[in-house]
Amino acid sequence: DADVTQTPRNRITKTGKRIMLECSQTKGHDRMYWYRQDPGLGLRLIYYSFDVKDINKGEISDGYSVSRQAQAKFSLSLESAIPNQTALYFCATSDFSKDTQYFGPGTRLTVL
Amino acid sequence: QKEVEQNSGPLSVPEGAIASLNCTYSDRVSQSFFWYRQYSGKSPELIMSIYSNGDKEDGRFTAQLNKASQYVSLLIRDSQPSDSATYLCAVRRLQGYQKVTFGTGTKLQVIP
Numbered sequence: 001d002a003d004v005t006q007t008p009r010n011r012i013t014k015t016g017k018r019i020m021l022e023c024s025q026t027k028g029h030d031r032m033y034w035y036r037q038d039p040g041l042g043l044r045l046i047y048y049s050f051d052v053k054d055i056n057k058g059e060i061s062d063g064y065s066v067s068r069q070a071q072a073k074f075s076l077s078l079e080s081a082i083p084n085q086t087a088l089y090f091c092a093t094s095d096f097s098k099d100t101q102y103f104g105p106g107t108r109l110t111v112l
Numbered sequence: 113q114k115e116v117e118q119n120s121g122p123l124s125v126p127e128g129a130i131a132s133l134n135c136t137y138s139d140r141v142s143q144s145f146f147w148y149r150q151y152s153g154k155s156p157e158l159i160m161s162i163y164s165n166g167d168k169e170d171g172r173f174t175a176q177l178n179k180a181s182q183y184v185s186l187l188i189r190d191s192q193p194s195d196s197a198t199y200l201c202a203v204r205r206l207q208g209y210q211k212v213t214f215g216t217g218t219k220l221q222v223i224p
Contacts, residue, residue, distance in 0.1 A: 005185055040120070040215035043200070044158070099144045099204055101212065103155035 003027045006091050011035040012110045017090055021077040021107050023091030031094045032064035034058075034066060034102065036087040043090065050096070081111040113138050115217035116203050124221045131188040133218050135201030138182065144178055144204035147186045150217065151197045159199075160186065191222045 004025045004107055013019055024031065034046040045058030047066040053067055062084060067075045091104040117136045125131045133147075143164055148156035162168045162175040162184065174187040184203075188195055198217040206212055 018123070036214070040216060043214040099146065099161060099212070101156075101202075102160050106153075106155050 004091060004093055004102055005038045006089075006104040006107050008107060009050045009105065010108045012112065013081055015080075015082055017081050017111075019081050019109065020039075021076045021078075021089055021091075021109070023074045024103055025072050025091075025102075025104075027093055027095075027102060028071075029093035029095050029102070030071065031096060032068065033092040033094070034064075034074065034076045035090045035092060036060070036085075037090060037106075038087050046076065046078070049067050078111075083111045085109065086090075114215075115116045115139060115213045116153075116201055117214040118199075118201050120216060121219040122221045123218055124223055125191050125192060125214055127222055127224050129191050131191045131195065131220055131222070132200075133188070133199050133220065135186075135203075136182055137182045137184070137201075137213075137217055138191070140182065141166045142179075142182075142203045142205050143157045145175070145184045146202040146204075146212075147173075147184075148200040148202060148214075149197045150200055156209040172185060186193060186221075191220075193222045193224050196220055202217050 007022045033048045037041045049055045049068045053070050065077045089107045093099040094101045145159045147159045150156040160175045162177045168175045172189045176185045198219045201215040201216045
């Protein structure tokens with residue numbers, strides 16, 4: 001089984017809808033991240049969490065919110081989706097003592 | 113100036129040749145450097161990390177770091193068609209939460 005899973009893998013929605021993307025990990029890592037990837041812009045950090053009670057905004061948090069339900073679960077919500085939030089979203093985890101980030105398979109989100 | 117810069121490519125090399133991928137970064141307090149490989153439609157996966165000046169070799173891959181020039185490179189020897197992917201350079205700064213910043217990636221094409 002994959003260490004970092006994301007659901008759904010693909011989602012098409014309409015402008016104004018609320019969307020939740022979920023991430024689960026079995027690596028036992030404390031740190032979890034949400035990124036979005038757009039052509040030509042690379043990976044950009046949306047939110048990150050170092051433990052259940054520690055949540056921080058990344059460089060592009062506007063229009064997004066997150067919830068860390070447990071050490072292993074980190075959800076990303078789009079309260080009112082807009083077309084420019086169409087992107088590939090990745091969840092990642094890392095251990096506090098190491099720098100390596102482990103990515104989930106990604107969620108391709110399309111907002112019409 | 114972008115924090116992490118890479119030529120987007122594509123970089124085309126014949127099978128068996130050496131592929132050289134380059135990355136520059138702007139923040140002198142950067143501490144850790146990573147190369148991730150990303151196949152089309154897939155998630156990034158770590159190839160190598162390097163922390164000190166000089167070369168680090170792992171199989172066909174060699175990472176080179178020059179902190180004075182703020183430059184990190186990845187050499188792929190005996191390039192194979194399976195190496196065709198986008199290569200992301202990532203840099204971790206020793207500041208705040210030790211943010212990791214990704215470059216936009218260089219697309220490598222290995223021609224059989």
